[in-house]
Amino acid sequence: MPVVQSASDTDFVFSVCLPLLQTAQNSDGGWGFHSGSPSRVEATCWALLSLIHLEPSNEQHETGFRFLRGTQLPDGSWPSSAEQSVGCWATSLACWVLESDPASREAVAAGLNWICKDLPRGPSLFQRVISSINRRNKVVAQDESLQGWGWTPDTASWVEPTAFALIALDQAPKELLPNGAGKRCQSAKALLYNRMCREGGWNCGNPMVYGVPGDPLVEPTVWALLALRNESQRPEVAKSLAWLEKSIPTTLGAGSLALAKICFETFAKEWPPNAPDLKDLYAKNEFLASIPVLAWTCLALGAKTIWPGTKAVVCTDAKN
Numbered sequence: 321m322p323v324v325q326s327a328s329d330t331d332f333v334f335s336v337c338l339p340l341l342q343t344a345q346n347s348d349g350g351w352g353f354h355s356g357s358p359s360r361v362e363a364t365c366w367a368l369l370s371l372i373h374l375e376p377s378n379e380q381h382e383t384g385f386r387f388l389r390g391t392q393l394p395d396g397s398w399p400s401s402a403e404q405s406v407g408c409w410a411t412s413l414a415c416w417v418l419e420s421d422p423a424s425r426e427a428v429a430a431g432l433n434w435i436c437k438d439l440p441r442g443p444s445l446f447q448r449v450i451s452s453i454n455r456r457n458k459v460v461a462q463d464e465s466l467q468g469w470g471w472t473p474d475t476a477s478w479v480e481p482t483a484f485a486l487i488a489l490d491q492a493p494k495e496l497l498p499n500g501a502g503k504r505c506q507s508a509k510a511l512l513y514n515r516m517c518r519e520g521g522w523n524c525g526n527p528m529v530y531g532v533p534g535d536p537l538v539e540p541t542v543w544a545l546l547a548l549r550n551e552s553q554r555p556e557v558a559k560s561l562a563w564l565e566k567s568i569p570t571t572l573g574a575g576s577l578a579l580a581k582i583c584f585e586t587f588a589k590e591w592p593p594n595a596p597d598l599k600d601l602y603a604k605n606e607f608l609a610s611i612p613v614l615a616w617t618c619l620a621l622g623a624k625t626i627w628p629g630t631k632a633v634v635c636t637d638a639k640n
Contacts, residue, residue, distance in 0.1 A: 332599050333622035337614050338374060341367050344611060345380060349387030354609045361391055361398050365413035366615035372420055373623040385421045388414050396430030397438075409471045411435055412484035419491050433498045435485050440470045440477040462526050466511035467504070479515055479522045479540045482508050483547035490547075512544050513556050520556075520563035536563055538576035542583045549586055549627065561587060569594045574601040578616035585625050 344351055344367070350359025351367040368384045375381070392398055397407020398414040415431040418424035468482030486508055489501055517527045521536025522544045541564055548557055564580060569592055571577050577596055584591055598617055607613040619626060 328599070329621040332602075333374070333618050336602070337618050338370075338622070341370060341611065341614050341618065342380065345384065349383035349385075350391075351384075351611050353611055355611070358401070359387060360401050361388065361410040361414060362400060363611045364388060365410065365417045366612040368417050369626075370615040370618035370623070372417075373626060374618055381421075385418060385424055388418055389424060389427050392427055392431070396427075396432075396434035398431065407434060407438075407473065409469065409481035409484060411438075412469075412481070412488040415488040416484070416491055419488075419493070425493075425496065428492065429496045429498075432489065432492055432496055432501070435469070435488065436498045436501050436504050438469060438473055440467055441474045463511075463514045466507055466514055468508045468511040476525075477508075477511055478525055479512065480524065480543050482511060483540075483543035486512075486547040487543075490550075509548065509551075512548060513554075516544075516556055516560065517563075520559035520561075521567075522560070536560075536567075538564065538567060538571055538573070538580055542576075542579040545583050546586060552587060561589065565589070565592060568592050569596070572596060572601070574598060574607050575610065575613040575616055577601065578613065578620040581620035582616065582626065585620070586627055 340355070341351075344355040346352065346359045348359050350361075350364040352358050352360055353363045364384060364387060368381065368388075371384070372381055388398070391402045392414070393405065393407055395407060396411075398411045399406060400408050400410055411431050411434055415428050415435070418428050418431075466477070468477035468479075469485045470476055470478055471481050486505060489497065489505055512522070515525070515527055516522055517536040518533045519536065521541040523534045523537050524540055525534075527534050541560055545557060545560055545564070548554070551557055561583075564583065568577070568580050571580060577598055581591060581595075581598075598621065601607070602617075607617070
């Protein structure tokens with residue numbers, strides 16, 4: 321049974337959260353991480369993602385799209401802020417959001433091309449040998465030959481930026497995908513499964529270090545599951561959803577709780593009756609006025625689902 325939104329949840333979104341997001345937009349069209357703070361690509365993407373799922377298309381959306389197009393770098397990537405000249409993981413978020421804007425197809429195509437060319441830093445021959453020995457001796461569990469994405473170019477693969485890139489590539493119109501997108505996605509999904517923690521779920525990086533199993537965390541687990549949402553038949557996905565369900569009642573971070581609710585809606589799972597209430601968490605600290613948390617709450621409580629349907633094949637392209 322999927323998550324059912326209550327009338328009080330809907331009222332909370334449309335009377336509290338959504339107005340706060342709407343009024344927090346800066347004059348340049350972007351959003352900062354808090355109302356009145358300088359515009360940033362990530363915060364703008366989260367705000368826009370919630371607005372375009374809860375409102376008809378309007379001028380506020382268009383000014384947000386223009387801000388994102390204006391901050392794109394010549395190589396097709398997006399920096400974390402307009403003052404920076406090097407692209408980062410936020411490119412995946414920008415592509416995800418702009419895929420809904422017909423005027424941004426060229427920008428999205430350039431961004432997707434940059435994503436597929438953004439290879440993580442590979443281990444040296446010595447590091448590969450040591451890693452192989454460590455895996456055999458169960459000192460570490462990760463396979464360093466698998467390629468995902470890092471937070472910044474030429475750095476190691478991490479769970480969350482890998483998940484964001486997979487989502488962006490999966491969402492993209494097939495004709496905008498560059499050569500090699502399918503193979504990049506296959507390796508990245510294999511990396512996510514390889515980085516899963518022993519009890520299910522994911523943390524930010526490695527599932528085991530020096531023989532000690534890592535503890536999963538809610539937010540990386542949610543993003544990995546959403547990136548793998550079309551593979552719900554996999555036992556790793558079921559195991560991770562079970563870990564997440566067990567963890568929800570003790571999750572006190574509003575952002576983590578909102579993301580978990582989005583994940584449960586996506587997988588059509590029943591929301592635990594003993595889960596904390598996002599409205600109660602807001603009453604305690606007003607989400608610390610965080611734009612991303614407000615946006616995630618809007619998506620969790622106000623939007624029926626981010627993905628009304630799932631594709632039979634994730635992230636494929638005709639040319640591989």
